[in-house]
Amino acid sequence: MRTHLASGTQAARVVVRRVAWRSPWLDMSTLALITIVLVKCLDRRWDEPPMLAPLLAVPPALAGIGAASVRRPLAYGGVSMLAALFVWLKPTEFAGSLPGATMFTIVVITAVATLGTAVNVRQERRIATVRSVAEAAQHALLRPPPQRLGGLGFDVVYVAAAAEAMVGGDLYEVTRTAEHGIRVIMGDVRGKGLDAVELAADILGMFRELAHDAHTLGELAIRLDTGLGRSLGRYEEFVTALLVEIDxxxxxxxxxxxxxxxxxxxxxxxxxAEPGDPGNRSVALMEVPAPAPPLGLLALGDCSGGQLSLHLQPNDQLLLYTDGVTEARDARRRFYPLPERITALARAAVRTPASNGSARHGLLDLLRADLLKHVGAPLEDDAALLLIQAPATWSPSLATVTSHAEPIVS
Known part of the structure; x- marks a missing residue:
């Protein structure tokens, strides 16, 4: 499985780059403010109290916003205090009143900013620890599918959310059964954090067992829903899920x-047109007549319209995904237009296959890059994509082929 962990090391690099970009502006703004204060207070005849001196308390307050260390507000407070001392040393009848009050204000503001930064850093470290545990548990339960299984090709990409966001409950699994062909689940737990990961683990465990016994996908959904019902009171969330069965x-x-x-x-x-022609790609949403309620709420609605049958032609591809893809927004809060973009990306993937010659790998690579380009920043919610590739020809012999290729790695 190939992942794009915007919440891990790459996210940390993004944050560092943003902080590095903001720091020069803060430094230059502080320097300009202190220079203006000193010029106005020292290079003029004082006929009235220097009203600009209190502005020297602003730099340490600004330095405490989003600071990653207490040293930053302390440093800015020290520079502001030195500037206030220069004003205080100017011989004038106001030297002992307003500059003195300014120095006291600088001390108070610096202390508050330092304390706030210390609390914020401790909280961020605690959140990072919890998130790292949740990510480790999530990666342990999301096993990468084999590259090929029963003649079908599989590829997965998991795009993690921003470092500040909680880990989601996206889940997927591919299982080969003796009587029902290949069964696949793609799901998303409503909720975040360790509870969502725990619920996703329970769903995957039940699916791996029930996929071999349930005669139909409808029965499989009901039995998964019943399994969640046994934990009523333990979970308050539900799971949206897509079940797929392929002969x-x-x-x-x-x-x-x-x-x-x-x-x-x-x-x-x-x-x-000839199959494989880059210009010969059509894209369609496989919408059922009426989706069934999510798992955990299945008994509250009608499930009769939740199923759809289709026939995969040779070389067809079926893309499963979570709402972290379609609900990703750009700077203007526009959703990612997956159906429109996938049409162009699928054609581009055929023109420029991946290094191993597999167009399906190229498609998910292009899709991931295009999604992140659309957002322009780390995603606000995790996104999982699972691509199923039909073989070049359907043959009964494929049912007896057992290919366990090495897992896809980044």
């Missing part, structure tokens, strides 16, 4: 949607 011999597929974003079918051939 390895014929390419017949079924989709059961429990309140999850619909998958995207990328058709490899249309019309009379």
């Amino acid at each position: 390895q011999e014929s390419g017949r597929a079924s989709i059961f949607n429990c309140g999850h974003p619909p998958p995207v079918l990328i058709s490899a051939a249309a019309g009379d």
Whole structure:
């Protein structure tokens, strides 16, 4: 599995770059403010108290905003205090009143900014510790699928959210069964943090067991929902889920949607053009007539319209994803237009395949890069993408092939 961990080392680098970008502006602004105060207070005839002197308390207050160390507000407070001393030493009848009050204000503001920074740094470290534990648990339970299974190709990309965001409960799994072909789940727990990761682990554990026994996807959804019901009172969240079943011999597929974003079918051939032609790609949302309620709430609604059947043609691709993709917003708060973008990206992936020659890898690479470009910053919510690639030809012999390639790594 290849991941783009915006919440880990890369996120830390992003934050460092932003702080580095802001620091020169703060330094220059502070220097300009102190220079103006000193010029106005020292290079003029004082006929009235120097009203600009209290502005020297501003730099330590600004330095405490978002500071990563207490040394920053202390340093700015020291520079402001030196400037106030220069004003205090100017021989004037006001030297002992207003400058003295300014120095006292600088001391108080510096102390408050330092204390606030210390508390904030401690809180951020605590949050980072909790997040690292949740990420470790999440990565442990999200096992990468094999590159090929029963003739189908699989690829996964997980794009983590910003460092400040809590870990989400995105989940996925691919299981090969003896009687029901290949079954796949893509889900998203409503909620964040360790509780969401724990619930995702329970769902995946139940799916890995029930996928072999349930006769239909509808039955599988009901049994997953029942399993959550046994934990009533333990969980207060629900899980949107997409269940997919694919026959390895014929390419017949079924989709059961429990309140999850619909998958995207990328058709490899249309019309009379040759398959594999970059210009020969069509994209369609596989929307069921009426999605069933999410897992955990399944008994509260009608599930009769939650299923859809389709036939995967050779080289077709089926993209499953979580709402962290479609709900990603740019600077103007516009959602990421996945159906429109995937059309162009699928064609570009054929023109420029990945280094290993696999166009499906190139598609997720392009999609991840395009998503991050659209947002322009780390995502506010985790996003998972699972791409299923149909073989070049459907053959009954594929059902007997057991290919366990090495997991996809970044």
